[in-house]
Amino acid sequence: MTLLEQFQLWLGSIWPEWAAYITPAIIGVVVVLGFVLTTVIIFIYLERRLLGRFQIRTGPNRLGPEGIFQPIATALKVLLKEDIVPAKADKAVHWLAPVIVFAPILLIFAVVPFGKGAIFTDLNVGIVYVVAISSLSAVGIYMAGWASSNKYALIAALRAVAQMVSYELPVILSILGVVLMVGSLSMNQIVESQSIPFILLQPLGFVIFFLGTVAEMNRCPFDLLEADSEIVAGYHTEYSGMKFALFYLGEYGHAVAYSAIIATLFLGGWQGPLLPPIIWFLIKIVAVFCFIVWMRATLPRLRVDQLMAFAWKCLLPLAVINLFIIAAEVLWLPESMPWIMVVLNFAFAGVLILLWSKLFTLGGGRVEV
Amino acid sequence: MFDIVFWVLAAVTVGAALAVVLLRDVFRAALCLVLLFFTIAGVYITLHADFLAVVQVLVYVGAISILIIVGIMLTHEVWRGNPSGKLRIPAIVVGLLLLGTLVFSAVTTKWQTSDVPPQEPTTAAIGASLFGEGGFILPVEIAAVLLLAAVLGAIVLIREK
Amino acid sequence: MTIALNGEEVAKKITEVVPGSVAAADKMAVVVGSKSLYQVAEFLKSTSGLDFDYLNDLTAVDYLDYFEVVYHLTSLKHNHSLVLKTRCYEREKPIVSSVVSLWRAADFQEREVYDLMGITFEGHPNLKRLLLWEGFAGHPLRRDYL
């Protein structure tokens, strides 16, 4: 029974049924939107400052103490800009695309547990729901790429499709490892069963899931969709003003959402000593995000065929093997001794990664024309 | 409450389906197809089939529609839109006949409805009936092998040289 | 140190193979007729002992009476160099045969000379203007262009 459901029940006793349905929904949407917007603003600030420090710059520090109001100023600037739609664009689709990119992020937060019982709806198919919803934003991206009538955007859209479809598989397979161990798809139960965080129990699964999600949120080194040195800005080349702001929001919203999912699935979610659960959860989200920023500050980008080869030849087989190992362990290892599993799985992960480094080739890349 | 949701979803579904058929712009038609898949997932939710709804979104919206749109993006002269061929009139006739048959059979069939309330968490039940004892484990496995063969066949066909 | 070959000696060798091609020769350079340029260039590139495999620079000078197209050749193998020149006295439509098929290095440089000096290179695969746009009036590097 989540807090919101209790509220709904209580409301149902004094108000008519339809209002008892709608009011919590509106409250939920407002709370999620507020949470996403504030965290996005914080993340934008964090990323810019961190990137600055990684690059021996200072980063934005003019507006407010240490520049904390800079994201707000940026948001205002972007919102006030002229909204340009290319003359040959498919207007309706062009208009709809940013909305479709942004909306699924809000939907994802419906099942993210912020604390014990602090979850909007504890779906029993929670994690599958997350995967399903997150694949929606691909639709928005290729709508944007198609409707812009811009060739860079079109290339980005084609890349987006290939990338999303490829990386969904290893992500789902690595989630299955978690689900096997928990025995439930519900996010709340996934968190509650992590007396040892799953990053220790399933290191290989974590690596696969992390790389897969980084690819799905188009972050470095998998940021081919907006590879600025190749295809200018990718799918949002032709966007400006409010619509661009939605894409920007969507990008960071994805980062927030996936950081939250990673924290929930593998880092023990809101669990942690001393501090209140929500604080632990936020700390974990920020930690994951900082790591992603660190990667962005360091790593170059893969090429599109290497990206696909990495998904299909490296991550997918490893994910399948990981799934089998976890299944075997869940079947045969005694549940009372999880630490054996930790040691065993780290050994497996090390051996497999070494083996794949030896076996794995990215392919030549050149095509005879 | 669920009735209102159902009717809204049904209306959108039918509208989207009509748009898929009638729109000249192939890309928009494909987008309407995505919308259609999505609203059908909504209908599943109103029927308490939550796992099915999520899988519907995952498979149809996340994968199949993307493949359709890739196909459209790679199509020649897509800006011409839906060409009107000679088979247009016969297709309408056949479509109407099919619709009539379906409506007729749907209306005249005596549907067996049970009074048992739907099982709430459907996931475990589906899993049990698919993979559990006395379930459909053999058909599932056969289907899996078939799909694998299809994938391999596709790769062999597409491979140059 | 790159040795600059004596033009007179090279001119002798050229005359043996392509008679009547050398118009003038001094210590610095060999001047050949524009008709036999390609043959001479081929000879310079492929003869062992000369092996001019590297075309440093290709340019043209407008001496008002005639255009002089200048080829600076180097042999990386023997580390020696030669200046090869050809003249065309036509002012309206000067024509020199292209050496792109021998040295691809001439590709952009011949286009540039065509663009700025107005010398047509016969046999160039893609003789378009390089720096200026199509339809630009005149050829700016000519001395009479103001």
Next chain:
Amino acid sequence: MAIRTEPFILNMGPQHPSTHGVFRMRVTLDGEVVLDVEPVVGYLHRGIEKLAEGRTYTQNIPFTDRLDYLASMTNNLAYVLAVEKLAGIEVPERAEHLRIIMAEMMRIASHLMAVGFFLNDLGAMMTPVLYMWREREKLLDLFEMVCGQRLTYNYMRVGGVSHDIPEEFLPALRRFVAEMPGLIDEYDQFLAQNEIVLARSKGVGVLPEDLAINIAASGPVLRASGVQWDIRRGDPYSIYDRFDFDIPVGSAGDCYDRYWVRVQEMRQSVRILEQAIPQLPQGEVCAKVPQLLRPPVGEVYGRIEAPKGELGFYLVSDNSIAPYRFRIRPPTLINLTALRDMVIGWKVADLIITFGSIDVCLGEIDR
């Protein structure tokens, strides 16, 4: 059975994040695969060759700054060497040493930019660029100290250099020379061993040795293809024959080799600086040259090993105060000839990094 696809033409540039200037590539693509590339240049054409015909030999020196604006000092040097060859002017020893010090500093600065932006084209999000920029900034400080400008130096003069170095120049340069090898090591550690960089650039954009010679590629592009040809060694100008340095040569001729050759050349330049600083003699920095120089009738082709390749000046004199013909052999324009051969059949991303590995400078290409 192949899927029938339709190639499309993409205009990359003139405004594009990684064309390093106003440069346009007309790319024919089949999906992501490059079928054809045609470089389109001329957006920065200022007609320096024509302008120079109306200016004295000294007045042309500032124009050479604006060729390859990332290596102005070497452009100055190439031009004044050509004029000195034409007019037969002897240069004082101290000036020769200063010229070499400046040219090698400039080579490091230019290669830093080339390497940084090559890694940026690979997608490394400005970080390597900013690190390399820091080192380049140190060099620019030194140039500014000597001649008062950071980009367009106008330092070399016919017969020497315009100014002697200030007293605080050498200590600062010594410090830079001392710390630079360590910094290069750090950058090697940063990205040269990175698996993604290796996967992206090894074997990509291969320029075979015979083709490299045939298109008259020069500089790191030529040497990465395995040709040991460096004008500093092959046709020594100034006093390069007195210094001990190696010519790094690549083997495969791919993008990684071009990157590697540049990094190694930075090390060699540091080596030359280490030798040149203690040798620096006292004395005059500029020979006595008439203010309005009138070289004898004749012509000269002077060439030096600029950071980007062979920079040549072909000057024709008619004994007037201005050159009769002033021709610049731009190394990167000629290196660019190879672009098409290197990228056909590769992906768009490879086109970008191959172009980046040539290290073009549009000021020089368009003149």
Next chain:
Amino acid sequence: MKFERYGIGIAKGMMVTFKHLFRSPITVQYPEEKLAVSRRIRGNELVWYPDRCTGCATCAKSCPHGNIEIVTHVGDENSYVVDKFEVDTGRCMFCGLCVESCPYEALAMGISYERAQYRRGDMVLSKDALLLSDIRRPSGYARPKVEVTLPKQTLLVYWDKDREEGGQKVNFLTLSKKRGRGV
């Protein structure tokens, strides 16, 4: 291409960026913090000394663009009187050839570098605008006597090391950490 090194290269690279996280940034917050420029800076404008100028127009002749316009007439004592001395700094490329060529040190490069104007016409400087003043001071370019009087340049080479200067320790960091808001 094989991933034969198991991601060690990636890990090393990430350590390098991590180390930089703890190095102090080298950004100079420009309008508030200004580093000392070179003593020989070829700054934005020229400084003209009318008392030293003989009107020989060597500077005008040496200018590659012909930006300097001088009109003179013969005055008493057989010397030129400068009627017009006008420099179009909008077309100037700051090569410094005019300053170098002046035989009487009557012209010097300026030391300042903030001289943006709204109109091109404002960049044409006439006789009065070129005079020495508080905001228009000469730099040491080709003027060794001026050079020694100017402050020493801040060098990035010393960005992490103290340097003795005039009895007190100066380094790049302390310079860039002096945060005076406003000028």
